[in-house]
Every structure is written in C-alpha cells, then in structure tokens.
Amino acid sequence: MTSLYDEVQAAPAAGVEVRRITVNVNGTDRTVDVEPRLLLAHLLRQALQLTGTHSGCDTSGCGACTVLMDGRPVKSCTVLAVQANGREVETVEGLATASELHPIQEGFKEEHGLQCGFCTPGMMLSAKALLERNPDPTEDEVRWALSGNLCRCTGYQNIVKSVLWAAKKMREQNQEA
Amino acid sequence: MAPLDELKIGGMGASRRRVEDNRFIRGKGRYVDDIVLPGMLHVEILRSPVAHARIKSIDTSAAWEVPGVRLVMTGETMAARNLAWMPTLSYDTQAVLATDKVRFQGQEVAAVVADNPYIARDALDKIVVEYEQLPVIVNPIQAQSPDAPLIRDDKENQTSNKIFDWEIGDKEATDRAFAQADVVSKIDLHYPRSHPSPLETCGSIADYDRSSGKLTVYMTSQAPHIVRAAVAMVAELPEHMIRIISPDLGGGFGNKVPIYPGYVISILASILTERPVKWVEDKSSNLISTGFGRDVYLEGELALRKDGKILGMRMHTISDHGAFFADAQPTKFKIGLMHSTFACYDIPTGHLVSEGYYTNKAPGGVAYRCSFRVTEAMFFQERMMHAAANDLGMDQAEFRRVNLVRDDMFPYRTAFGFLTDSGQYEKCLDVGLEAIGYSTFKQEQEEARKRGKLLGIGISTMTEPLGAGNSREYDIIGIKMFDSAELRVHMTGKAILRTGAKTQGQGHETTWAQIVAHELGIPADDIVVEEGDTDTAPFGMGTYASRSTPVAGAAVAMASRKIRAKARKIAAHLLEVSEEDIEWELGRFYVRGNQERGVTIQDCALAAYSNVPDGLEPGLENTSYYDPPNLTWPFAAYFCKVEVDAQTGVWDVLNFVAVDDCGVRINPMIVEGQVMGGLTEAYAMANMQYMTFDEEGNCIGANYMDYLIPTSWETPGFELHEVVTPCPHHPIGAKGVGECATVAGPAAFVNAVMSAIEHTGVRNVDMPLMPNRVYQALQTGQDVSGMPPVLSD
Numbered sequence: 015m016t017s018l019y020d021e022v023q024a025a026p027a028a029g030v031e032v033r034r035i036t037v038n039v040n041g042t043d044r045t046v047d048v049e050p051r052l053l054l055a056h057l058l059r060q061a062l063q064l065t066g067t068h069s070g071c072d073t074s075g076c077g078a079c080t081v082l083m084d085g086r087p088v089k090s091c092t093v094l095a096v097q098a099n100g101r102e103v104e105t106v107e108g109l110a111t112a113s114e115l116h117p118i119q120e121g122f123k124e125e126h127g128l129q130c131g132f133c134t135p136g137m138m139l140s141a142k143a144l145l146e147r148n149p150d151p152t153e154d155e156v157r158w159a160l161s162g163n164l165c166r167c168t169g170y171q172n173i174v175k176s177v178l179w180a181a182k183k184m185r186e187q188n189q190e191a
Numbered sequence: 192m193a194p195l196d197e198l199k200i201g202g203m204g205a206s207r208r209r210v211e212d213n214r215f216i217r218g219k220g221r222y223v224d225d226i227v228l229p230g231m232l233h234v235e236i237l238r239s240p241v242a243h244a245r246i247k248s249i250d251t252s253a254a255w256e257v258p259g260v261r262l263v264m265t266g267e268t269m270a271a272r273n274l275a276w277m278p279t280l281s282y283d284t285q286a287v288l289a290t291d292k293v294r295f296q297g298q299e300v301a302a303v304v305a306d307n308p309y310i311a312r313d314a315l316d317k318i319v320v321e322y323e324q325l326p327v328i329v330n331p332i333q334a335q336s337p338d339a340p341l342i343r344d345d346k347e348n349q350t351s352n353k354i355f356d357w358e359i360g361d362k363e364a365t366d367r368a369f370a371q372a373d374v375v376s377k378i379d380l381h382y383p384r385s386h387p388s389p390l391e392t393c394g395s396i397a398d399y400d401r402s403s404g405k406l407t408v409y410m411t412s413q414a415p416h417i418v419r420a421a422v423a424m425v426a427e428l429p430e431h432m433i434r435i436i437s438p439d440l441g442g443g444f445g446n447k448v449p450i451y452p453g454y455v456i457s458i459l460a461s462i463l464t465e466r467p468v469k470w471v472e473d474k475s476s477n478l479i480s481t482g483f484g485r486d487v488y489l490e491g492e493l494a495l496r497k498d499g500k501i502l503g504m505r506m507h508t509i510s511d512h513g514a515f516f517a518d519a520q521p522t523k524f525k526i527g528l529m530h531s532t533f534a535c536y537d538i539p540t541g542h543l544v545s546e547g548y549y550t551n552k553a554p555g556g557v558a559y560r561c562s563f564r565v566t567e568a569m570f571f572q573e574r575m576m577h578a579a580a581n582d583l584g585m586d587q588a589e590f591r592r593v594n595l596v597r598d599d600m601f602p603y604r605t606a607f608g609f610l611t612d613s614g615q616y617e618k619c620l621d622v623g624l625e626a627i628g629y630s631t632f633k634q635e636q637e638e639a640r641k642r643g644k645l646l647g648i649g650i651s652t653m654t655e656p657l658g659a660g661n662s663r664e665y666d667i668i669g670i671k672m673f674d675s676a677e678l679r680v681h682m683t684g685k686a687i688l689r690t691g692a693k694t695q696g697q698g699h700e701t702t703w704a705q706i707v708a709h710e711l712g713i714p715a716d717d718i719v720v721e722e723g724d725t726d727t728a729p730f731g732m733g734t735y736a737s738r739s740t741p742v743a744g745a746a747v748a749m750a751s752r753k754i755r756a757k758a759r760k761i762a763a764h765l766l767e768v769s770e771e772d773i774e775w776e777l778g779r780f781y782v783r784g785n786q787e788r789g790v791t792i793q794d795c796a797l798a799a800y801s802n803v804p805d806g807l808e809p810g811l812e813n814t815s816y817y818d819p820p821n822l823t824w825p826f827a828a829y830f831c832k833v834e835v836d837a838q839t840g841v842w843d844v845l846n847f848v849a850v851d852d853c854g855v856r857i858n859p860m861i862v863e864g865q866v867m868g869g870l871t872e873a874y875a876m877a878n879m880q881y882m883t884f885d886e887e888g889n890c891i892g893a894n895y896m897d898y899l900i901p902t903s904w905e906t907p908g909f910e911l912h913e914v915v916t917p918c919p920h921h922p923i924g925a926k927g928v929g930e931c932a933t934v935a936g937p938a939a940f941v942n943a944v945m946s947a948i949e950h951t952g953v954r955n956v957d958m959p960l961m962p963n964r965v966y967q968a969l970q971t972g973q974d975v976s977g978m979p980p981v982l983s984d
Contacts, residue, residue, distance in 0.1 A: 051309065065225035066218015068441065070390045071474035075895025078390055078441075106218030119216040123208055126864050130696030131215030132222065132390040132441030161904040164895070166390050166442045167696045168864060169871035170903040 035099035039064070040108030048095045054088075055079045057095035058105060066106035066135045070164070077163030080136035081105050087143045089162075106135035109142070117183040118142055118176070127176030129167035137163045141177045149185055153178065195777045201715030202708040202777075203923065206860035209701045210720075211439075211694075220439040223394045223409050228467035231396065232261055234460050235311035236453060237301040237318055238476065239293035242329075242551040242888020243340070244322035246289055246300070253317035254303055260314045261464055262304035264456065266290035268463075276345075277425050277455055280417075280448075280667055283354075283516035284346075285554060287452040293322070294342055294514035295553050296888050297479030299452040304460045304468055327888040328352065331488065331511045331548035342514060342549045352549045354516050357525040359607055360542035365494075368503025368540050372494035376579035381957045381977050382567045383881040384486035384511070384552075386478055386898065387559040389695070391441020393481055394471035395454045397461035405432050406461075410454060412437045412723075413447045413693050414733025419725045420670060421450050426458060437723035443695035444872075445558025448519040448735050449482050478898055479890045482519075482556015483882065486511040487564075489571040493579045499593040501579075504533055504541040504606070506571065510564075512547050515554035519735070520563045521665040521672070527557070527564030528656055530607035532572045535616055535654040535826065536594040541606040551888045560872055560933040562736030565655045573651040573938030577945065578954060587650050587942075588624055592617060595652065611654055611824045613916045619828040619850045620652060622912050626848040627830040640950075645835040646845075647947025651939035652829075656822040657927025658741025667732070671818070674738070675729035676746035678707065678754055679812035682800040684793030685717045688750075691731010692743035693723045697865065697929060699739065702857045703747050706923060710751030711758075711792050712778020729814055737927030740857065741918075746817035748922040753813040758795035761811075764804035765790050823918045823926035825853040829870075829939035835947040840966030842944050844874070844907035852914040853928035854921065863911050866932045870909050873936020875901050877944075881959045883978045 036045045039062060046061050058064045058081070067090055070078030074089040081090045082104040109116040118138045121127065128134040137160060144151060144159035151159070156177045157170070165173060201207040214220055251263040266288040269275040276284045289300050301318050305311035326340045333339060334352035343349045369375060395410040406428055412418050415435040423430040440447060457470040472481075491506035508529060512518065520527045526545035533541065557564065580590035595616040596603045603611045624630070632648050639646045662671035675691040688703055704718040722728055731743060755775065762780035763770040772783050781789030790798075799811035830848040835841070849866055856862045872880075879899040882892035892898040917924030937958065944960050945953070952972040956964050964975045 049309070059225075060227075063227075064218070065222075066220075068222070068391070069224065070392075070441075071895050073474065073894055073896070075474070076390055106216075110217055115216070122216050123212040126209070126860050128212060128215055128696075129698065129864060129868065130389070130391070130440060130442040131211070131220045134215050135218045138216070157903040161902040164390065164900050164902060166388065166444065166872075166900070167868045169867035169869075169909070170906050171867050171908055172864060174903060 033096050035096055037098045038102040040104055050094065050096050052095040053091055054093040054095050054098050055090040058090060064105050064107050068132050068135060070132065077136045077140065078133050080139050080163060082139050082143060085143065085146065087140045104139065106138060109138060117187070118180040120183065121176040121180035125172050125176040125179050127168065127173040133163060133165045137165065137173055141180065145181050145184060149181060151181060195712050197709060197777055200708050200712065201705055203705055203855065203857055205705060205858065207701055207705060207715060207858055209698050211698065211700045222391055222439045222441055223396060223411050224471045226396055226409050226438065228396060228398055231467040231469055232304050232306060232464060233308040233311050234302050234304045234457055234468050234470045235308055235315055236299050236456065236476065237315045238480065239289070239296060239298045239300050241293065241322055241324055242296040242327045243292070243294060243325040243342070245292050245325060247321040247323050249301060250319040251301060254314040257310060257314040257317060259306040259310035260303055261306070262460060263314070264288060264302040264460065269459065272459060274425065274455060274459055277450065279515055279517040280519040281516045282668070285515035285517055287455045291345060295551050296890055297476065297553060299456070299480070302456050302460070304464060327886070328550045329552060329884045329886060329888055330550060331509045334548040334550050342551060354512055354547040354549055355525040357545040358543065359530045361540050362542045364540040365503045365505055365542040369494040372502055373497040374495040374582055375492055376495060376582040377492040378575050378578045378955060379490040380571060380574055380955065382485045382487045382489060382570055383958055383978055384883065385484045385559055385876050385880060386882055386892065387444035387446035387482070387484060388478060388898065388900065389442030389444055389446050392472045392474060392477040393447060393451055393453065394469070395457045396467055396469045397458040398467040399461040399465065401465055405434065406458065407434045407436065408454070408458060409436045409438060411440055411447045413440070413443045413695060413735050415693060415723055415725050416691060416730050417667065417670065417733060418450060422458065425455065435725045437693050440695040444560045445484065445556055445735055446482050447695070448558060448733070449517055449556050451481055474895065475893045479893045480553050482517070482558065483553060484557055484559025484561065485567060487567045489567060491571060491575060493575060495579060495583055499583055499585050499590050501536060501538045501594050504538055506532060506541070506543045508545045510545065510547045511550050511552065513550055513552040513554040516547070517554040518557045519667060521659060521667065522669070523664065524563065528562065529564045529568045531565055531609055531656045532568035534605045534609055534611055534656070535596055535652060537596050537600065538594070538606050543607065552884060558735055560869060560930050562655070562657060562930060566934045569653040569655060569934045570938050572653060573935070574941060574955070577942045581949065588620065588629060591650065591652050592620060595620065609656060610821055612821060612919050614654060614824065614826045614852060615914055615916050616652065616826055619826055619852055619914050622914060623828045623830045623848050623850040626910060626912060627832060627846060643837065645837055645947040647833050647835065647943045647945065649831045649939045649942030649946055651935045651942060652827070653935045654824045654826045655931065655934050657737035657825060657930065658819055658823045659736055659738055660742065660819050661821060662818045670732065672732050673816055673818040674731040674742035674746050675814065675816045676743060676750040677729045677814040678750040680754060680796045682797055684713060684796040686713055687719050687721065688747065689721045689728045690743045690747060691729050692734045692739040695734060697734065697739060698858070698861045702861060703744070705857050706744060706747045707751050709923065710748055711755055713792055737929040740925045741823045741921060741927045742817055742819055744925060745819060745922050746815045749817055750813050750815035753815060754811060757811060758792055760804065760807055761795040761798045762790050765794060765798055820920045823854065823921060825851065825926040825928055825931050827851050827931045827935040829935050831939040831943040833943040833947055835944060835965060837969060840962035840964070840969060842960065842965060846910065847907055848910045848912065849932065850912040850914060851928065851931055852916050853931065854918040854926035855915060855924035856913070857925060862928055865929050866911055867909050869930060869932025870936050871901060871906050872933045874906060874940060877937045877940035877958055877960055879959050879961060881979070
C-alpha cells in the first residue's frame, strides 16, 4: 500500500478523516489513504511519483494535468482523488511499452510538436482520446479536440501535425493487424 | 576516403530530431516541482489583497498552532537577517516580505513552512493582517500628478514617483529635420501590459546543509549564474558554497530571469529549519507578482519628404514599472534598447526621450520573449510607418522600400548609434510580397468591399539587436555580458559539452551538439549537452534576449576550434609529419598531398589519453569565453491578411507570411518552431492577451479565465520563408531568432486590421484588438485608445 502520509511522514490535517481508495493507474491497482480534499493530480505526482502529469494552473485552465479517466480526458487538478476511486486512470507514463513508443509519442518527436515539454503529456492524452473515437480526424477536428490544452512555446501548428502523423500511423498499424 | 556527410552526422543545417524529446514524451522531464528531497518541507506565501496599504499589524499566532506547521515568517523574520529587502537587477530594492507597506496587489506579506502544501495553505488562512489602505496609482499618468501618493517612501531622496529620465539622439539636428519636412506624421500608442506566463510557474527547493555550509537551490532560472552571484551578495554566503541548479524549465520567455521573493524565502526557510524547503507558486501568484512585459505609452512623429524619404524621427515613451524597478536589462540603458527603433531604415537623425514611473502594480522583468524593450520599439516603428505611408498617400510596401537600409550600405550606423552589420532587407520584402499576393490585393480589397467584406493587409519589417554583449557596453549589475562553453572529448571520441546558457525549450541539447559536429566531425549523437548547474557549467549570463546562439553558441564553436587545434598537433604526431603538413576535412586530419593517409578526430581523442607527443599536455578538453564584437541583427518581414466582420468586429487571419533572415540556421526545424511559437504570442497580444487593473489596483488577468491565451482553435497557421545572410562576425554566421516573431509580429496583425477599417477614418486601435474595440472603431470612425475599460463596482 502506498500512503501519501507515509511519504511525508506526517499526519493529515487535524480533524480530517482519511479515506482509503483504490485507483487503477496505468493498469495496476494502487491503494492509497488520502484526505478527501487531495487532488487527483497531487495523488499521481506525490503519492505515486508519476511526475509526468504536470500542474500548470490548478484551475483547469491550461490542461497540462490532463489524464484519461475511464478513457476520457479530465483535468486532474480539478478532480478529487476520491472521485477516481474504483476507476481507471491513464497517465503519460502508461503510453509507451517497455520496448515501444506510442505512435502519438513518435509523432510529437517526428513533427517537433514540443519545445519545453510541459504541456506535452496533457496534449498527448487529449490526442489519444480523440484518436480512439475518431481515427481519421481533420485538422479542424484535431484543433478542436486540443483546444483545452494550452501551449506557450510551439504555436500549435506542429502539435496538430504530430497528431495527424500519429493518426496515420495508427490507421496503418490497424490495417496490418 | 569519402568525406563525412555533415547532415548524416547531425551537423549544421540538419533538422535533427530533438534529444530532449526522448524524456519529455515519456513524462520523464525533471522540472523543479518533480524533485523530492528527503525530509523536504513546503512553503506557501500569503499575498496582499490590496494594492497600496500600510501594514498596521500581522498576527501569526493561530498559524503557528496548526499541526504540521514548522515555521511562520513575516517581514520581521526577514529583517532580523537583513533580508526584508533585496537588490533588483536595476539597482533598486524590492521587498521580500513587506515590513512597512504593501505596494501592489499580490505582494508577499508572510509565509508558512509546513509538512505539506495543504497544511501550509490552511495555516495561511489563520494569519490576520490589518491594513490601512492608501490611495492607489495604476498608471504612469496618475503617477506624475503632484497630488499622487508617494509609493516608494522607503527610499531616501525619493520625492516623486519618477524612476528615471533618459534621453538619446541629436535634438537640434532632429528639430532641423522637422523644420524641413513636407509632411509630419504622428502616432500615439499604448502597448498594454502582458505577462510571459510560461505554463510552469516559478519555484525553488532550497537545501542548506549546516555541516558543510553548502546551500543548494534547485530553481526555475534562465540565468543560474546571475542568481548565484546575487545570492552571494544578498544572503552573505560565500559564492563557492552556493550551488544553483536549474533543471528542466517549462518555458521561461523572460519570466524566469529575475530573482523573486519566493526564492529568497525558501532559502531562509531552509537555513532556519535545516530541512530542504520547496516553494512552487500557483498560476495566480505567477500572473500577479512576477515579471510582466510591456506597459508603455509610446508617442512620436516622423519628418517626411514628399517622395517618401524619412528625414528624422522623434519619440517619447512613458513606462510603467510597477512598485519596484526590477527590470533585467543592461545597466546603462534605462529603457532597454528602445533606441533600436527604426534600425532597419536609413534615417539621418532622431531624438528619443523616455520616462519611467513607479505605480501600485507588480514589478518587472519587463521581458516577454523580447530583449530589452525592443518589442515596444519595433511595434511603435511599424505602426508609425503604417500611419506615415497613409499620410503621404504612398503604398505601404513602397514606402518601406524607399527607406530600408540597402544591402550595399552595411555596416550601417543608425541614428542612435547602433552598428547593423548585414542583411538583404529588400529581398525579404520581395519574397513576402510575392507569397502573400500583394500585387493583386488592392483590387481584391475593393471587390470584397463592394460585397460588404472588409479585407486588410498588414506589413511589418524590422531588424532587432540580439545577443548582448559586447561586454564593453552591456552588463547586468556590473557583470559583463559574455558567455561560455566547456567541451571535454573523451578517450573514445565521445564528448560532453557544458555552456553558461540555459535552455527553456529552445533545444540546446540538440543544437549545441550540431555546432560541435560541424566543427569537429564528431557525430551529434556522440555528444551530451548539460546546462544549468553552477557547480559544473562554466560561468555564463544565461538565456534570454535571444542571446544563446549569438553568444554561447559562438563559444561552443570557439571551444571546438581550440580542441581541433590541439588535435592537429596530436594528428601530426600520429602521422609523423610536421603540423604544417596537416590538412583538415570534417572529422579527419590528413597529410597534404596524400588524402588517404590520415587520422580521424576519434583517433586523436584516443591518442590524447594514450599516446601524447612529448611536450604536449594529455587530455582533450577546453573552455571558451566568448565576448561578441557586436550584437547580431536578424531581419524579419511579416505579411498578414485579415478579414474583419463589420457586424461583430471579429477578425480572422486569412494568411500570414513570415520571412526570416536569422543568418545560418543550425537546425531549420527548431528555427521554424521558434518562429511559429513567437508568431502565436504576437497574435495573442494583438488579439486578446493583456493584463489590466481597475482603479483600486485589482489585477484583471490573474488567471486563465481573465488572461486569455490563444488555443489551437483560434491560432492561425503560418507560412514560413527564409533568406540567409550570414552574420559577418559570428563564428558560424548565425544570428538570434527566438524573439523576432514576437517583436515584429504584433504590428503585422494590427496594421492588417487597420488596413481593413481605416477607410472609416480610424487611425489607431490600441491592442488588444478585441472585437468590441474594432466594432466601436468601425461604428464611430474614431480611434480606440488605452486599455480596455474594466468596471470596478
């Protein structure tokens, strides 16, 4: 069991009842004792040390903390950890296998879809949700699907190209399979 | 032997895929907030809710009672160690935690150190501060009033809110030019306050080890060596006992150059608790308290001859610096390099007067993807050019063509004394005009107007000074603006390179290796690049003002050349000929006249550690400190075509053509990425992104609901073109590029919208060109000036 309070060797705030939750993160059940107010982003980053999920704005404005919950993109800075109890959460750390990158990861590298890398995990997960429901999106559909994720470095043009690159590769892979 | 193919080894000109991406796409970047040290505590900061008030009392007793709280700090805690105030990068002082007054909304008042950030936040709520509110100043016009309250009453001899007067140019010659003018064209602009707002906010982890006396600080800094020097001065710690580590940065754009109170607070908290202390601000704190950009009133005029020749220019700027003068800019230039304005045009004379004021707003930085006020200078220049062409009744492109510095005039001395060194300005103009379809636009515009559609085209051409030093003229708090690189070639021909710059997403880990590959023929994949650790990197001034490639990049080339010079001696020894008989081709030395007989750079590296000639030191490493002879002067010509909806004032970009000449491109893919990113920030400022204040000094723009940043949905696509004029004094012919698009971009968008609506008699709409402002201008035929009105009821 991983406990947030084991990590920092401290008690929860006075008078706060700790909840035990189990969240399936990237395919593995993780059981954690948390304060009810703990945010999902902080559960992932602090308790589970999955620091690929970035906290950008804490107000669901920037999308850097986007993860997939039961396959749908959510901004983990405005989801309570207890709301993820019993659900499946996918983070950037779950995209690649031990030997292979996900086509979306390849696409971002190939088309120079990132610079500082801070928005990238959230962008890729929003893109994954899009491509799972729409394997052959238009440029406008990609732009709309990513419009909840801010980027300050790239100007989006190459991010859109990255997602279209990945879509093409995923379609080709599906045809082969 | 076939010569090495430079593109195949990832040398100059290769669009090499980025090395740093390998960790970023896996979520394995290491940003400050990702770092956890054993026993680490967390500090949160209480900020002032009001813009100007005397602090009557601070009661922290209840905060101390919260379980898990380790330390509560106020101005008194800081003052006891002489840390209540700290010096800024512009020879002013800034409060770390307020002791007397708060001077802007969001100013740091108290801090709580606790076991986790949630507990620290709980305790902040228990601190009671009693404020006695004072009258508030929210712009430099108010600040000038004789009745204005004195914001900086802490400073001896400060009797008004004025920070500086600064002047450059030849007033008499300019007066004469205006006396001879056929036409005088004027414009009056406001460049609104903006915020760089990197996605990652600022933060630090201070780790003071009492047993060794060593202070290690992980910090979001674009310039870690400057921070080390400043911490040595402020905290009175010996410099060798301070280690600043700037890990991966989630963007910077100038926001992460200054030294903020939060850093100092985390350092003192670590010294007092003897535990590592992490401070990571939230987005609102970043937006309301850290370095902004712009916030300048710009007015001026051009003296014009009937044929379009500019005879002289006058300019007057009034800048708002907030409560503390905290600009990071060269010491001798109070308003930065504002006097680089009109540098791409041949203008005989000019006169610039600048004033700076304190207000009850957050202090600067004043950098935002722009070097030292150059953005404001070029925005004024291109809006002025647009207005002047109209006043003369001349075509926009033709007016620029008449006045642009010609290729045969370089090196060219500008009216304000800068020396521009190279460029093909007219060629860039022509490439862009062709690409945007300029020749048929007038007709297109008229036909569209008949159908009730408003089309406009905007041009912006400029050269800007990038890559400070030289060190004779440029310093920050006395530290000269050179930069450095250290290259170590290992026995097997692999290498590690460290520089004094600090990447924030620009891709130094990729491009620096390409310069080494170009100079030495070592494949780029065999070179690892490290930056940001002051214990290991050579001293440098960091990355801002587009100075990395012009200065540190040059140092990389020079360090590589020193390595090559030593390798040549080793090659002569290995080939048993004299050094004079050795020739170099990429990656290899050979005997003159016998190309087959040679040794590779890798052979030389091995010999440097295993078979050194008598009298030569073993090893193959070197350091270069590069002091540039001049700034670099890239040129940009931007062309924007828009359609304005007359019913709503909404404008859409139909086409945007960008022609950039940044000299030799190390990695074209990365250069294009920089240009597209910069154009997006230009679009943001032209369209929606601004920060304003109500009359009580409340910041409007304190979160991403109020501070609008364009998303993938509204950001237009950009068509990029290149022209290459190598920089004559840079070792690899490169010029800076990171900020060109943000500097030249805004005027292209604004000029395009004005071109669509100025038939109604409107001369200017100040940024941001939000639909309601454009609509108002269309309806009234009147200018829309200043900041968008914000109600404060």
